[in-house]
Every structure is written in C-alpha cells, then in structure tokens.
Amino acid sequence: MFRKLAAEFFGTFWLVFGGCGSAVLAAAYPQLGIGFAGVALAFGLTVLTMAYAVGHISGGHFNPAVTLGLWAGGRFAAKDVIGYIVAQVIGGIAAAAVLYVIASGKAGFDVAASGFASNGFGEHSPDNYSMLSAIVIEIVLTCGFLMVILGSTDKFAPAGFAPIAIGLALTLIHLISIPVTNTSVNPARSTAVAIFQGGWALQQLWLFWVMPIVGGILGGFIYRNLLEKRS
Numbered sequence: 001m002f003r004k005l006a007a008e009f010f011g012t013f014w015l016v017f018g019g020c021g022s023a024v025l026a027a028a029y030p031q032l033g034i035g036f037a038g039v040a041l042a043f044g045l046t047v048l049t050m051a052y053a054v055g056h057i058s059g060g061h062f063n064p065a066v067t068l069g070l071w072a073g074g075r076f077a078a079k080d081v082i083g084y085i086v087a088q089v090i091g092g093i094a095a096a097a098v099l100y101v102i103a104s105g106k107a108g109f110d111v112a113a114s115g116f117a118s119n120g121f122g123e124h125s126p127d128n129y130s131m132l133s134a135i136v137i138e139i140v141l142t143c144g145f146l147m148v149i150l151g152s153t154d155k156f157a158p159a160g161f162a163p164i165a166i167g168l169a170l171t172l173i174h175l176i177s178i179p180v181t182n183t184s185v186n187p188a189r190s191t192a193v194a195i196f197q198g199g200w201a202l203q204q205l206w207l208f209w210v211m212p213i214v215g216g217i218l219g220g221f222i223y224r225n226l227l228e229k230r231s
Helices: 002-026 035-058 064-072 078-103 131-152 162-181 187-197 207-227
Strands: none
Touching: 002 035, 002 078, 002 187, 035 162, 064 078, 064 131, 064 187, 064 207, 078 187, 131 162, 131 207, 187 207
C-alpha cells in the first residue's frame, strides 16, 4: 500500500505541476505562449505519461473523483479510498508549492491577482460563465472521463492503450471547459492551487469537490450497470 500511495502522490504531483505549471508559466508567455490549447495538451500529457510510469503500481488515479468513480464502478475497494484521496491531495499541494516558488521568482508576480490557475465561476470564470454552467459542465465531463477510464481499462479492451485514451480524453475535456471553469474535474488539482491563491478560489472550492465527485460516481455507476460486459 505504501508503494501505491507513493505512486498516487507522485502522479498527482506531476499532473498539477505539469498542467497548472503550463498555465501559470507558459500559457501567456509573450509572443510564444502556448495558449489554452497548449495547456489542455499539457494536462493530457501529464496523465498519459504518469499512467505509463506508475499506473501498474496504483492504477493511476491521480484524482479523488476518479478514485470514487472507480469505486462506484466496482473496480476499487472502499477501504482504500481515503488513503488514495489523501495521497492525491498532498501530492497536488506539494506540486503547487514548488510551482509557487518558481513563479514568484518573476518580477511583479502576484499570486492573488494572477489566479494561479485556480478554478472558478461567475466573475472568476475565464469567460464569466454562471455557477449553473460550472455545475453542469463539471458533472458531465467528469462523468464522461470515468466512462473513458472504465471502458479503456476493461478486460475486453485492447491492452496497453488505456493511458493514450485517458490522456486524450483529459485533453478534450480541457479544450471544452477551460473557458467555463478553467477546468477542474479533479478536486486535488483544484485544492492545490486554491490554497495558494488564497481568496475567491478557496470560497468557490466546494463546487470543484462536489461536482467532479458527483460526475465521477455517476460515470462509474453508468458504466457498471449499463455498459460493462458481464462475461
């Protein structure tokens, strides 16, 4: 179990550092910034690479909503859920701390004003989408993400390709929802940067725990009861 928790820690660290790091350090870099499409790809690449690196150790969740969705889908033991979530949140916070040290080395950096890649709705949505929009998109996209995860890791699916499908799914999710919420679908990712933003991001953090978890459990339930092949 220690090896599994360590894998979840490092996997979530990589996801937050790579994904949020691309948003904070590279998205709006003068003239050569990668933009939100580049950030979307970065998030997908973090999951793809770490799923291959440590997925065989822990299953490669890196996300509390995924852990709970896999439990709902009958693929993960309830007794291990809390340990996984704690490891994921700590890994995300550690990554955000390292990212903060790097970002604060730039003259004029203001973590509160920049948003620090935090998730938000209303006036804190990248394109001013409402709370209802944020609720719907986080539930729907996390639900779809779990269905991709469960389907691509099914024993009847082609072996060895699951990380590619999962990484591309996360890229697609970000391409859709960065303008709406800055894309969460991952409470650990949202918590990590909200702690350092310190203001509105913490006030709105509840939504980015509740809705991804609802979506993840819904996706696990749908796949297990409607789609999974029984024999």
